[in-house]
Amino acid sequence: MKELVIISGKGGTGKTSLTASFAALYPSAVLADCDVDAADLHLILQPKIRRREKFRSGHAAVICAEACTGCGRCAEVCRFGAIAVAEPDETGRRLHSVAPTACEGCGVCVWNCPAQAIDFPEQECGEWFLSGTRHGPLVHARLVPGSENSGKLVSLVREQARQLAQQEDREVVLVDGPPGVGCPVIAALTGAQGVLVVTEPTVAGEHDLHRVLQLADHFRIPAAVCLNKWDLHPEQAARMEKAARAAGATPVGRIRYDDAFTAAQRQGRAVVETEASALGDDIRAVWTNWCAITGVTP
Ligand code: SF4
Ligand code: SF4
Numbered sequence: 001m002k003e004l005v006i007i008s009g010k011g012g013t014g015k016t017s018l019t020a021s022f023a024a025l026y027p028s029a030v031l032a033d034c035d036v037d038a039a040d041l042h043l044i045l046q047p048k049i050r051r052r053e054k055f056r057s058g059h060a061a062v063i064c065a066e067a068c069t070g071c072g073r074c075a076e077v078c079r080f081g082a083i084a085v086a087e088p089d090e091t092g093r094r095l096h097s098v099a100p101t102a103c104e105g106c107g108v109c110v111w112n113c114p115a116q117a118i119d120f121p122e123q124e125c126g127e128w129f130l131s132g133t134r135h136g137p138l139v140h141a142r143l144v145p146g147s148e149n150s151g152k153l154v155s156l157v158r159e160q161a162r163q164l165a166q167q168e169d170r171e172v173v174l175v176d177g178p179p180g181v182g183c184p185v186i187a188a189l190t191g192a193q194g195v196l197v198v199t200e201p202t203v204a205g206e207h208d209l210h211r212v213l214q215l216a217d218h219f220r221i222p223a224a225v226c227l228n229k230w231d232l233h234p235e236q237a238a239r240m241e242k243a244a245r246a247a248g249a250t251p252v253g254r255i256r257y258d259d260a261f262t263a264a265q266r267q268g269r270a271v272v273e274t275e276a277s278a279l280g281d282d283i284r285a286v287w288t289n290w291c292a293i294t295g296v297t298p
Pocket of ligand 2: 077103106110
């Protein structure tokens with residue numbers, strides 16, 4: 001089984017639209033939307049949810065008002081300023097409370113509270129889903145806004161997608177990865193058999209590409225590069241392909257700028273599902289070339 005990951009140095013490069021087109025071109029894959037902070041593959045693939053599970057991760061302190069004596073020890077030891085102190089009540093007790101968005105879940109206040117007035121429940125950070133789509137099964141997730149541990153959720157989505165591929169004897173897991181080079185991207189990349197970096201011909205794009213390719217190289221994952229909207233700046237596109245080669249990656253194609261790209265998104269369809277076009281041909285060529293590198297039969 002091969003895990004192929006599509007990533008970008010930043011959001012908005014067309015990564016998800018490309019993933020949807022690849023899914024349409026290779027419907028025997030298991031799909032995994034690992035862009036859990038801003039999942040949007042479902043907008044194109046319109047999944048029917050078959051299984052839904054809570055994602056719990058980390059803990060947060062909650063002060064029990066009845067048990068709190070107002071001694072102030074928790075506020076002293078909290079290094080994150082997460083404890084709020086109210087005005088004294090009629091008995092002179094200053095009620096303490098935890099601001100949930102400021103609590104880092106370190107547990108220091110829990111250990112230090114002399115009245116044992118602080119609960120430390122596991123946090124519900126989101127949900128993950130196993131769904132059916134017109135192009136095969138999809139594992140996807142929703143992170144509660146402001147929640148952390150998205151890297152952990154990415155790992156969970158990947159693991160579920162791998163298990164499903166094994167159960168259904170599918171040879172490819174296509175992963176729509178998160179943008180950037182942070183923890184969620186590392187969680188999406190490690191152990192994968194191929195990565196495709198989708199980028200655009202801009203100075204910022206070149207900088208991001210450099211960082212992402214360094215990451216792929218660090219994890220020894222064969223990297224391919226696709227220049228989206230290459231014709232907006234052909235010289236910059238050529239320069240970036242040259243830089244990609246120098247970094248050990250393989251340019252696998254260029255995709256022209258075309259309004260049909262966003263038109264397909266608005267219709268909830270992959271580009272290759274819309275009427276035949278040069279844009280669709282560009283995307284097919286990228287998929288075929290990437291398959292040649294990864295050893296997948298297109
Ligand atoms: S340490 Fe415990 S008892 Fe003291 S103020 Fe904090 S929660 Fe209340
Ligand atoms: S768990 Fe840590 S961060 Fe949260 S309120 Fe307690 S001491 Fe502060």
